[in-house]
Amino acid sequence: MNTRSLRVFAEVARTGSFSTAARNLGLTQPAVSFHIRSLEKEYGCVLVDRSLGRCRLTEPGQALLRHAQRILKVEEELSREMEGRRGEPSGTLLLAASNIPGEYILPRVLSRYRLRYPLVEPRLEVTDTRGVLDLVRAGEVDLGCVGSRDDEERLEYGRLCPDRLVFIAPGNHPLATRKRVKVDDLSGETLILREEGSGTRSHMLRILSELGLEISHLDCLVLGSTMAVIQAVAAGAGISVSSLWAVEPYARLGKVRVLALSGADLRRDFHYVILRRRPSTPAVEALVQVIEEMRPELEDELASFVGPPDRG
The missing domain is CATH 1.10.10.10 (Winged helix-like DNA-binding domain superfamily/Winged helix DNA-binding domain)
Incomplete structure (x- = not known):
């Protein structure tokens, strides 16, 4: 047709x-x-x-x-x-992912997937978590990948891989020299946030609230992408929270410093999500199999990154 x-x-x-x-x-x-x-x-x-x-x-x-x-x-x-x-996976595979999984995780998953299933043509749209879930709910994509869950009956989630959020500061920031930072040390700092709808933003606000730090008491700068946030921190615009997947290259080069914040559990998982009533296909099932196969490799890679130890 x-x-x-x-x-x-x-x-x-x-x-x-x-x-x-x-x-x-x-x-x-x-x-x-x-x-x-x-x-x-x-x-x-x-x-x-x-x-x-x-x-x-x-x-x-x-x-x-x-x-x-x-x-x-x-x-x-x-x-x-x-x-x-x-039977054999083929055709178009429509995917949507939030910023971090879409730019740092799925490309390597899809690389292996394409080697194994060359008849499938993946198409990936990168947007924020809210946008991904909207696309999944509307049935416009076969599978989405997000950093935070919106639990509802019609959505089914699986674990993509682990992530660690980290507080970051410019390489020459006074806090960068401390072995451990307390939440009170963040008062008076400019906080760089992702936009509304970002999973990283929602996790960041939850963490700050659990630590007793109200965002209304901070000077904030809102930027529209993870890369913009990290570049702004490296340039000295303020401090922020970001995924270690994205921060790692900049931390290794010393452009940003990862802060060890007392009392904060910054671990989370990325998830893949599908619509329960949407019929599965061999292409989607094959992608899930590749994700399951690669998860231990991704866990080991994250554990090897520069950063403070987990304190969960």
Whole structure:
């Protein structure tokens, strides 16, 4: 079935941008424009209003989107059934992951996965934890990976690998010379936070609350990615909490220092999550098998990183 133009149209509607849709689909922007013009010519009406800078669907466009979503869902269900009958993992594997697992864990998992299952084409979207769970709930991805859980009956979780959150400071910060830091030492410091919806942010706020430090009493800077947070700390903008997976290269080079904070249990797990009612496929089951196989390796790697000892 040739539903390519409908898929392009649905992505333009979702992102509100021809250029973003092109990037997400691996197309050029002129190719996206061609698909939209083809649909408009076929149905004899304007589907996308481009006059206000951001693409907005016209009334006919909204009607087409409703039908397109149903058609694409049926096509996906048909593809899954046919894939299941073939037995060997193949087809497209739609994934979403929050920042740390999406940039530091899944790439190495998918590298081994692709060597073993070359007929599968994984597509990974990296967003925040809230966005990942929304995509899983909506059935728009086969599997998500997150750093914090939102327990509800329709979501099923499995353990991806361990993580350790660490407090970090600039390499030349006065706290960096101390063997152990107390929570009172953080008063008066600028705290660099991830944005709302980040799993790391929610863990960080929970830890600070358990230590008796209210965020309202701190000077805060909010940044939109883990890399931006670490770079800001290295530049002397403040202190923060981040994953040791991301911090490790900067700690080894001395650009940031990992602080040993008394009384804080900073361990957590990354999880993979699927929608319970979503039919499983050989491609998803094979990915879970690779994750299970690699978890001990990832545990050993994390244990070898620079950082203060666990105090759980």
